Amino acid sequence: MKLGALTEGGGDAVVTGFAIDHRKVAPGTIFGAFEGARFNGEDFIADAVKAGAVAIVARPSVKVEGALHIASEAPRETFARLAAKFFAPFPATAVAVTGTNGKTSTVEMTRQLWRMRGFHAASIGTLGVTTADDTVSTGLTTPDIVTFLSNVAGLAREGVSHVAFEASSHGLSQYRTEGLPVKAAAFTNLSRDHLDYHGDMETYFHAKMRLFADVLDLDGGTAVVWADDPNALRIEDLARQRGNRLVTVGEHGSTLRLIDREPTLLGQGLVIEAEGKTHKVNLPLIGAYQAANALVAAGLVIATGGDVTQTLSDLSRLQPVRGRLERAVITKVGAPVYVDYAHTPDALEAAIAALKPHTQGRLIIVFGAGGDRDTGKRAPMGQAATAGADVVIVTDDNPRSENPAAIRAQVLEGAPGAIEIGGRRDAIKAAIDMAESQDIVLIAGKGHEQGQIVGDMVLPFDDVTVARESAA
Ligand SMILES: CC(=O)N[C@H]1[C@@H](OP(=O)(O)OP(=O)(O)OC[C@H]2O[C@@H](n3ccc(=O)[nH]c3=O)[C@H](O)[C@@H]2O)O[C@H](CO)[C@@H](O)[C@@H]1O[C@H](C)C(=O)N[C@@H](C)C(=O)N[C@H](CCC(=O)O)C(=O)O
Numbered sequence: 001m002k003l004g005a006l007t008e009g010g011g012d013a014v015v016t017g018f019a020i021d022h023r024k025v026a027p028g029t030i031f032g033a034f035e036g037a038r039f040n041g042e043d044f045i046a047d048a049v050k051a052g053a054v055a056i057v058a059r060p061s062v063k064v065e066g067a068l069h070i071a072s073e074a075p076r077e078t079f080a081r082l083a084a085k086f087f088a089p090f091p092a093t094a095v096a097v098t099g100t101n102g103k104t105s106t107v108e109m110t111r112q113l114w115r116m117r118g119f120h121a122a123s124i125g126t127l128g129v130t131t132a133d134d135t136v137s138t139g140l141t142t143p144d145i146v147t148f149l150s151n152v153a154g155l156a157r158e159g160v161s162h163v164a165f166e167a168s169s170h171g172l173s174q175y176r177t178e179g180l181p182v183k184a185a186a187f188t189n190l191s192r193d194h195l196d197y198h199g200d201m202e203t204y205f206h207a208k209m210r211l212f213a214d215v216l217d218l219d220g221g222t223a224v225v226w227a228d229d230p231n232a233l234r235i236e237d238l239a240r241q242r243g244n245r246l247v248t249v250g251e252h253g254s255t256l257r258l259i260d261r262e263p264t265l266l267g268q269g270l271v272i273e274a275e276g277k278t279h280k281v282n283l284p285l286i287g288a289y290q291a292a293n294a295l296v297a298a299g300l301v302i303a304t305g306g307d308v309t310q311t312l313s314d315l316s317r318l319q320p321v322r323g324r325l326e327r328a329v330i331t332k333v334g335a336p337v338y339v340d341y342a343h344t345p346d347a348l349e350a351a352i353a354a355l356k357p358h359t360q361g362r363l364i365i366v367f368g369a370g371g372d373r374d375t376g377k378r379a380p381m382g383q384a385a386t387a388g389a390d391v392v393i394v395t396d397d398n399p400r401s402e403n404p405a406a407i408r409a410q411v412l413e414g415a416p417g418a419i420e421i422g423g424r425r426d427a428i429k430a431a432i433d434m435a436e437s438q439d440i441v442l443i444a445g446k447g448h449e450q451g452q453i454v455g456d457m458v459l460p461f462d463d464v465t466v467a468r469e470s471a472a
């Protein structure tokens with residue numbers, strides 16, 4: 001592609017790719033120079049030009065020599081728009097999910113529901129890029145803009161027509177998922193997380209709102225809203241103002257109204273009112289939170305043309321999502337051990353509430369909090385665990401650069417009297433050894449993760465495997 005086809009005054013120079021890291025610049029690359037949290041990309045402009053960059057997207061005040069300066073007050077946004085032109089075409093149907101908890105589950109369920117209708121579908125998020133054939137990890141929930149757009153374009157080349165992606169608040173505030181038409185955008189919920197990055201809840205909420213204010217298609221786009229969240233009305237108002245269609249789901253929903261939910265042995269029976277009819281669904285997953293995510297996923301499928309009755313009936317064939325209330329093993333005495341990715345106070349509450357109706361004895365929880373992330377959520381996580389579980393074991397999550405004992409102490413502030421066992425393997429073993437036949441063990445915080453981040457090292461660690469080894 002010629003630079004002139006992307007931007008005015010670009011001329012005949014050939015564009016070969018896009019990069020936001022100067023170390024990835026090759027001859028013909030357009031380099032995006034952004035101010036970040038740790039570095040200022042503008043410091044690497046000269047190096048990028050030396051490496052062959054043909055154009056630099058940067059603020060107007062910045063000096064660029066030897067390449068075209070594409071000046072913009074919002075360089076991340078401009079870069080995303082140009083990169084999207086370069087990487088297009090994309091799958092015809094793209095939808096995005098934001099919210100504090102439930103994004104991964106919802107995009108995965110959406111992918112499954114589309115697949116049941118015979119579409120070539122994919123999802124992108126914390127679990128990586130998932131298609132019917134495999135899952136490829138990207139490292140982040142919302143990859144950087146170049147990885148994201150090239151992945152989505154690659155999916156289109158493979159014949160994928162439907163893609164559902166997670167839009168994390170970090171990703172939204174850094175314009176990591178812009179540029180492709182988004183036909184429907186979903187909001188799952190808002191609760192405390194990531195205040196280390198966003199500062200306060202209102203700023204955090206506004207980062208998420210960007211999905212509905214800027215990213216969702218203006219023409220014909222649909223906002224899908226979990227109507228039982230206290231912030232739902234703010235999203236609904238915005239969607240109405242912009243003239244977007246609305247699909248609302250939940251007890252307060254009007255498109256899919258949840259009338260009843262009864263836990264069964266292996267799942268739950270849902271009664272849903274839609275289009276004036278009552279539908280009964282046997283969802284093969286436990287927990288109110290999984291019902292919520294399944295309904296949001298159904299909302300996205302309906303928003304992109306799915307038939308209401310068919311979509312609701314397909315919910316009974318959903319497969320579990322990796323690391324979300326995944327039953328890892330049943331101990332020798334008969335206690336089931338679940339692994340869940342709850343790493344916020346609200347998620348812990350939801351995971352505990354999901355297991356409570358299935359527990360005849362005690363609920364034993366093992367969890368910790370990640371290092372180098374929101375420290376203010378630690379004590380509330382301790383509180384949520386103590387309020388809901390009968391036995392609380394506080395252990396390590398991913399300490400990263402922090403002192404693990406100090407993280408545990410902050411969690412324990414909210415969980416006085418809890419048992420403290422630093423090593424995650426020892427903690428899981430202790431919980432499993434302690435469990436009697438009627439008890440349930442919940443190992444929370446790491447879900448599908450395959451490693452424990454300690455300092456700069458990633459040590460192999462999988463909660464499911466460790467639980468199985470401990471129960472053997
Ligand atoms: C805080 C945060 O989100 N940081 C991400 C962000 O960094 P940043 O823009 O602040 O970048 P920076 O490192 O300060 O560098 C500034 C610019 O200089 C460039 N650079 C930097 C160094 C160099 O030698 N050359 C160079 O060109 C960088 O590529 C960047 O464009 O952009 C980088 C490139 O895409 C990401 O790698 C980085 O993720 C870090 C590693 C991270 O840990 N992110 C986590 C917190 C995150 O994003 N998490 C969310 C999860 C949320 C959820 O699911 O709840 C996610 O979406 O994964």
Ligand SMILES: Nc1ncnc2c1ncn2[C@@H]1O[C@H](COP(=O)(O)OP(=O)(O)OP(=O)(O)O)[C@@H](O)[C@H]1O
Nearest residue numbers: 100101102103104105289292340341342347350351
């Ligand atoms: N709708 C929900 N309401 C409350 N808690 C939920 C909900 N969905 C999921 N959770 C909790 O959050 C955990 C993470 O779920 P999931 O991975 O789907 O969320 P996510 O938004 O993708 O998280 P992340 O921000 O880490 O990417 C689950 O294991 C569960 O404990």
Ligand SMILES: N[C@H](CCC[C@H](N)C(=O)O)C(=O)O
Nearest residue numbers: 343369370373397398445446
């Ligand atoms: N996407 C989440 C993952 C948290 C997982 C937890 N195990 C931790 O390390 O804190 C985040 O970046 O906050």
Ligand SMILES: [Mg+2]
Nearest residue numbers: 103104126141
């Ligand atoms: Mg996720």
